[in-house]
Amino acid sequence: MATVEVEGISFPQEITVSKPLSLLAHGITDIEIHFLQIKYNAIGVYLEKDNVLGHLESWKGKKAEELVQDDGFFQALVSAPVEKLFRIVVIKEIKGSQYGVQLESSVRDRLVSVDKYEDEEEESLEKVTEFFQSKYFKPNSVLTFHFPNTPGIAEISFVTEGKGEAKLTVENKNVAEMIQKWYLGGESAVSPTTVKSLADQFAALLSA
Numbered sequence: 093m094a095t096v097e098v099e100g101i102s103f104p105q106e107i108t109v110s111k112p113l114s115l116l117a118h119g120i121t122d123i124e125i126h127f128l129q130i131k132y133n134a135i136g137v138y139l140e141k142d143n144v145l146g147h148l149e150s151w152k153g154k155k156a157e158e159l160v161q162d163d164g165f166f167q168a169l170v171s172a173p174v175e176k177l178f179r180i181v182v183i184k185e186i187k188g189s190q191y192g193v194q195l196e197s198s199v200r201d202r203l204v205s206v207d208k209y210e211d212e213e214e215e216s217l218e219k220v221t222e223f224f225q226s227k228y229f230k231p232n233s234v235l236t237f238h239f240p241n242t243p244g245i246a247e248i249s250f251v252t253e254g255k256g257e258a259k260l261t262v263e264n265k266n267v268a269e270m271i272q273k274w275y276l277g278g279e280s281a282v283s284p285t286t287v288k289s290l291a292d293q294f295a296a297l298l299s300a
Contacts, residue, residue, distance in 0.1 A: 096136075101181045101232075103136040109238055113138035113177050116293050119286030120183070131183045133235075135275065135286050138177040140241070145297060147172035156295035160288055166278035169290070170269060173241050178275050180235040188227025188250075191235075196221045198282065199270040208266045216264035220271075223248065223260040237271060246271050 095102040098118045105115045117137040123130050151165050159165050196217055203209035229235075233252035239245065244265035250258045262268050274282050281287050 098134040098136065098181075099131060099183055101134045101183070103134070103179060103181075107138050107177055107179070109177060110175060110240070111140065113175060114141040116141060116144075116297075117286055117289035119283045119289050121283045132186065134181045134183055135283055136179040136181075137275065137286060137290065138179065140174040140176075141297075143174040143241075144169070144172050147174065148294065148298060151294070152298045154295060154298065156288075156291040159295055160291035161279065163278050165294075166273075166276055166281075166287075166290075169294075170272045170276050171243075173243055175241045176239040176272065178237040180237075182229040182231050182233040182235070185231055186229050188224040188229055189221075191227075191229060192221045192224025194282075195224070195271070195274060198274050199267060202270040202273055202277075202280075203266055213264055213266050216262055216267045219260065220248070220262060220267070223250075223258070227258065228252065237275075239268065239272060244268055 094105045096105060096115055096118060099120060103115055103118060106112050115136050116139050119135050120131050121133045121135065123132070148165070148168055150168070151159060151162070199217055200209060203213055227250055230252050233250065236249040238247040238249070240247070244263070246262040246268035248260045248262065262271065275286060276290070278287060
């Protein structure tokens with residue numbers, strides 16, 4: 093199986109859950125402290141390629157520089173009723189609780205800003221935070237977010253050395269959408285390199 097290297101980590105070009113999904117973008121999450129770049133995670137974004145292109149016809153012929161700044165494009169990508177999978181591989185170890193808090197605060201802020209943060213969302217998000225609370229992100233641990241093409245569900249899985257797979261299903265539509273936006277949300281997303289990779293890839297695919 094062909095692979096793509098991201099920071100020395102191999103990502104298969106295709107992953108099959110219910111149907112084959114293609115690796116359409118990759119990147120990292122990182123932070124700069126005193127001019128030192130610290131890389132936390134490598135990211136691969138897998139999508140149903142042929143189906144997703146049908147939902148993005150309006151952006152045919154756009155350049156990558158235009159797409160990367162176009163919130164409407166990324167919203168259409170998130171809303172597209174196609175299967176998606178994010179594979180996140182740990183580069184630098186951290187506590188799962190640190191990751192969980194970052195995810196929770198980003199998802200909560202996004203929900204509050206569109207007035208969709210009610211009791212159900214709070215409860216669903218608490219379960220996500222609890223899921224990460226006891227985890228430890230050793231290097232090469234793999235975190236997967238799977239979004240079936242039925243909108244409104246996110247399946248989270250975490251695998252680390254020496255432990256079985258841990259799983260959680262998020263059944264709140266708004267929370268699932270905002271988890272997608274954390275990675276696919278254009279300029280407000282957590283990984284600018286992944287967003288640039290998405291824009292480059294879709295500009296090429298939509299002009300083909």
